[in-house]
Amino acid sequence: MGSSKEQMHQNGLKVSFACPNADCEGHFEEEVQNASFDWGSERQSDGIGYAETSVECEICEDTFTVAVLATQTGKEVTLKGLTVADLEYIDDTFEHDYDEFLADYEPQDPFGVYTRSSKELDDLYYGSEILPRVQAPFNKMLYLQHIIAMEAYLSDRLIDIITTDSTKLLTLIGSTPSLRDRPTRLIEVAKDPDYVASTTKAHLQRFSFHDLANVAKFYKSVLNIDLFETDEHRKTLLAIIETRHDLVHRNGRDRNGNETVIDGPAVERVKEIFQGLIERIEDAYTKYKVSCFFQVLDT
Ligand SMILES: [Zn+2]
Incomplete structure (x- = not known):
């Protein structure tokens, strides 16, 4: 059971967004470090996961930090310190974590x-x-x-x-x-x-x-x-x-x-x-x- 969670971290999370620099045509298609909510923790605040990955634009060579916040309601992916309108990712919270949680659950x-x-x-x-x-x-x-x-x-x-x-x-x-x-x-x-x-x-x-x-x-x-x-x-x-x-x-x-x-x-x-x-x-x-x-x- 524990291994699937580790695999998930290895798998990473796919994100895509346009380079936030206004004069740059760069586009990011990245697999960043994933974070997962720990369903087993007693307090919801203890279960929150967080990961950061630094990425570099191929065009302007500027670097950005992709932050993944995993809570019990899902994942929130942001560029640290920036607002990006077109940041896209597929929230996998309930594909993996929740399946695992359910499989372990015995009424x-x-x-x-x-x-x-x-x-x-x-x-x-x-x-x-x-x-x-x-x-x-x-x-x-x-x-x-x-x-x-x-x-x-x-x-x-x-x-x-x-x-x-x-x-x-x-x-x-x-x-x-x-x-x-x-x-x-x-x-x-x-x-x-x-x-x-x-x-x-x-x-x-x-x-x-x-x-x-x-x-x-x-x-x-x-x-x-x-x-x-x-x-x-x-x-x-x-x-x-x-x-x-x-x-x-x-x-x-x-x-x-x-x-x-x-x-x-x-x-x-x-x-x-x-x-x-x-x-x-x-x-x-x-x-x-x-x-x-x-x-x-x-x-
Ligand atoms: Zn750029």
């Missing part, structure tokens, strides 16, 4: 995490004195946060099961065309004995777990549970996901430009609907764990 106690998150949101909701003019954005934030907590639970519970049970892994792959029919080179499998599990895990980690219609298929195959209890329940959940989209992508306006108002009852309702959903999944999960236990006794 622990998804239900406990969800319960604590939900409790904290309740504390915020019931324990805050909010100025009337910011009540609407406060409610929007809580509403979205409830959705995020639910998504994290759905993702982590599923990853937890398929990375510890090869039968469930097979069931999920068999019922998911994008995994089942994925072309695979034998060398990839030979290099990584956990190739199937790690590839499936990576797929799930990149999956948008608010896509409940497809998440329902995952859960049907792995825990044999219908996320949607009734047609009405399905419509309610999918409507919440549409509202999520409007809040995230249109700051609360629907496709016709109408404002979606998230009032107090809407926040409480979204919480209750997700709690009900997650408790049903946990029941199915408990039954599954019990059946695993008896299978072990039988053998």
Whole structure:
């Protein structure tokens, strides 16, 4: 794992820009020293990476310093002490660092995490004195946060099961065309004995777990549970996901430009609907764990 980070530094970062000297026609296409954010550090400020590279213009022979700053939101490449309009680079932050971070991540106690998150949101909701003019954005934030907590639970519970049970892994792959029919080179499998599990895990980690219609298929195959209890329940959940989209992508306006108002009852309702959903999944999960236990006794 550590080696890929070193390789990344060796690889460098490609940058291009026109020589900042106004009377010079020079153009830079450089591979400069890269910096990376350390996702493992406890404090975000400790994870910030920085690198400098000195480059010389072929035409005017003036030298410049390219600075790469790597934070958790991405990379910022600048010419030290100068403003350059056309400096171009491809931010590779989430191509390498984030993959590595995800591959190392093992969900622990998804239900406990969800319960604590939900409790904290309740504390915020019931324990805050909010100025009337910011009540609407406060409610929007809580509403979205409830959705995020639910998504994290759905993702982590599923990853937890398929990375510890090869039968469930097979069931999920068999019922998911994008995994089942994925072309695979034998060398990839030979290099990584956990190739199937790690590839499936990576797929799930990149999956948008608010896509409940497809998440329902995952859960049907792995825990044999219908996320949607009734047609009405399905419509309610999918409507919440549409509202999520409007809040995230249109700051609360629907496709016709109408404002979606998230009032107090809407926040409480979204919480209750997700709690009900997650408790049903946990029941199915408990039954599954019990059946695993008896299978072990039988053998
Ligand atoms: Zn120049």
